[in-house]
Amino acid sequence: MATFRPKYITFDCYGTLINFQMAEAARDLYGNQLDEARMQKFIRNFAAYRLDEIMGAWKPYAEVVHNAVERSCKANGVDFREEDAKTVYERVPTWGPHADVPAGLAKVAKEIPLVILSNAMNSQIMSNVEKLGAPFHAVYTAEQAQAYKPRFRAFEYMLDMLGCGPEDILHCSSSFRYDLMSAHDLGIKNKVWVNRGHEPATPYYGYTEIADISGLPGVVGL
Template sequence: MARDIYKDRLDPSRMDAFLRDFGFYRYDEVLGAWKPYDEVIQNALRRTCERWGLGYRDMEGQQLYEAIATWGPHADVPEPLVQVGQSFPLVILSNASDDQIQSNVARLGASIHAVYTSQQAHAYKPRLQAFEYMIDNLGCTPSDLLHVSSSVRYDLMSAHFLGIQNKVFVNRGYDPPIPAYEYHEIANLGGLPKLLGL
């Protein structure tokens, strides 16, 4: 979406670096006290534009935020998720807002046992408070969980710190692998059923 918005104002050769910085600012925006997700996106985009000397327009931040609810899962997600969901209860812990999450969940095609958002927890991942909210509401312990994520920064570090021993890193190239966090690594979600012996 950001590529679309800024294609006429940013040289294509610089777009990857702009998006990298936007990702860093989004991460920074979720580390403090909870605020609505549209503010997270808008603040991160504004800060990125300021760093890059591009004029920030409120409507662009809102446009990007509204687009999130229209995005579907990666192509490799629905089929294995349905398969895993037949044997294990699936739980989502998302940084999306309550008004966005249901449209994203519907696109997964799998039966989801529970959905928790940062809005409900009043904390964004990677903050431990978000994970603790999920664990408390599930009435389980960290040892009961298998945490699957494509983000070391947002998910797997926090899961490790909380004592979730069963972790899977779906390496989509978003974060560099950090094996010290003791996870199984797969290239896409298609590898999850086999990892679980299904």
């Protein structure tokens, strides 16, 4: 892949570029009610319910978060408060990038157009993108696509908007379940897994592994 120069490098945003802090938000809200073992279970449930909530028809991300918090509370015997779910949702635009992101992106952006495909609302995403420290050719959201990743429709929307095919892009993500599995199934052969420790390595899906975005320029020969 070192010699492959894509038309676009496409990215997942939250978790891959932005320091995704849903677990920290849950801990801030419920850590005083749960011991560590139960807190870990709550965090696992919260992640699983967020994924489950996005698998059907598109709905606003505020509803995704609300429902996932409510279901996690029910599963763990915690009283649910609507204001807690609102607090979690409103934190999203305040999150900034992982420390390795701005310099790595800036180096690549000089040579290859960068694109984001994010499970975000239009009203959330630009506050986060502005913190990334590099110019983006395009930023596409689940709201625009009317579908969340890992649904194929989100990726197809991005490819249609870019006017290119799966063979023309390099897709970069820290998540197999949200991004790289679907990218594989759609014929996106050139993929980068940023190993943020979210998920175990899954070599079947065919990718180049990097520890962080500082390794990305080397993947495309920069």
